[in-house]
Amino acid sequence: MLTNSRGIAFILALAISALVTAFLSLIDSANSTILLVAGGLAFSASFLLVNITLEFLVFREIGNIYSLLEKIQKKDLSEISDKSSKSSISPLRRINKVINSYALARQKEIETLQKNAEFRREFIADISHELKTPIFATQGYIHTLLDGAIDDKHVRMKFLKRAAKSLDSLDVLVQDLLTLNQMESGVIKFTFTQFDLKDLIIEVIDQLEHKASKRDVEIIFEHEENTPYITSADRQKIYRVCQNLIFNAVKYNNNKGQVKVTLKASKSSIQVDIKDDGQGIPPEDLKRIFERFYRVEKSRNKKEGGTGLGLAIVKHILEGHKSKISVSSTVGKGSIFSFSLPLVKPVVIESKEAIQKS
Known part of the structure; x- marks a missing residue:
């Protein structure tokens, strides 16, 4: 009976009613009817007040605390919600909020750990796969030579070239991994200089023109001829960004397709858009294409080559430029890939004659 609010309220109401009745019995004018009515009113009022107080300020909050602690014990934190904090006179409500906040913090920590663990598993699987391909290829060529093919000069040179090509791919992969790791850890510093972004893109297009011509892909560069596109950035790293994005636009385009590179200058920034008319990227892959080793249609992309780290490096370079x-x-x-860099307005230096005239 004493384990719920009604039982405790009943006993307290009886005690209060008895005290009131006893006090009124000391008055000479109080008869039995008055004592009975007063005792009944005191019991009813006391029962209601005590029951409501215990139910809403004590037992309900204790029940919530027990429920919350059971969920924490069972590690079932999915149904815990961050309820809006309301002022309450109950200290138990405040205790409940503290425990709830702790549980939510633990839930977020567990979710973060789970995501990190999943990322590590995917990363180890991906890097193992990426390293396995050139290593196994090189092993195959070398063991074939050791088994007697080395005596054939034609086969020897062909297999040595293939082994060297596989090792070059492995070296590129390792260098990209080191670069990405150094960027994430802040080891690589950015050297900011002022340069014309238009000239840089022209250099990239000239370098990739031969690869584009092999697939009859046309690269179009749209910009205003007499407009300077001066920006302040790390030229070498922005060169790598443009090279990677334009190369991807060529590589994943259709044969006889078109790549359009557009420069647009506003008051304070320069926007670069790189558009291709290839197969496009499915919506479910868009959010993940900047992850390490993530590939859309992995079999086709593997055939095209690359380390799978290019877009991840592009993302980190632009983040280092606050873009x-x-x-x-x-x-x-x-697809259309876009990024922007700050526009630096050229300083106009007046000639001596103009100064003298003024």
Whole structure:
């Protein structure tokens, strides 16, 4: 009976009613009817007040605390919600909120640990796969030579070249991993200089023109001829960003397709858009294409080559410039990769004659 609010309220109400009745019995004018009515009113009022107080300020809050502690014990934190804090006179409500906040913090910590563990598993699986391919290829060529093929000069040179090519791919992969790790840890510093972004993109296009011509892919560069696109950035790293994005636009484009690079200058920034008319990227892959080793249609991309780290490096380089890479894509129509850099307005130096005239 004493384990719930009604039982305790009943006993307290009886005690209060008895005290009131006893006090009134000391008055000479109080008869039995008055004592009975007063005792009944005292019991009813006391029962209601005590029951409501215990139910809402004590037992309900204790029940919530027990329920919360049971969920924490069972590690079932999925149903715990961050309720809006309301002022309450109950100290138990405040205790409940503290425990709830702790449980939510633990839930977020567990979710973060689970995501990190999943990322580590995927990363180890991906890097193992990426390293296995060139290593196994090189092993195959070398063991074939050791088994007697080395005596054939033609076979020897062909297999040595293939082994060297596999080792070169392995070296590129390791260098990209080191670069990405150094960027994430802040070891690589950025050297900011002022340069014309238009000239840099022209250099990249000239370098990739031969690869584009092999697939009959046309690269179009749209910009205003007499407009300087001066920016302040790390030229070498921005060169790598443009090289990677334009190369991908060529590589994943359709044969006889078109890559359009557009420069747009506003009051304070320069926007670079790189558009292709290839197969596009499915919506479920858009959020993950900047992750390490993530590939859309892995079998096709593996055939195309690359380390799978290019877009991850692009993302980190632009973040180091306080910029972001964005992408929009439609399956079957192509993709557009965009980023922006600050626009530096050229300083106009007046000639001596103009100064003298003024």
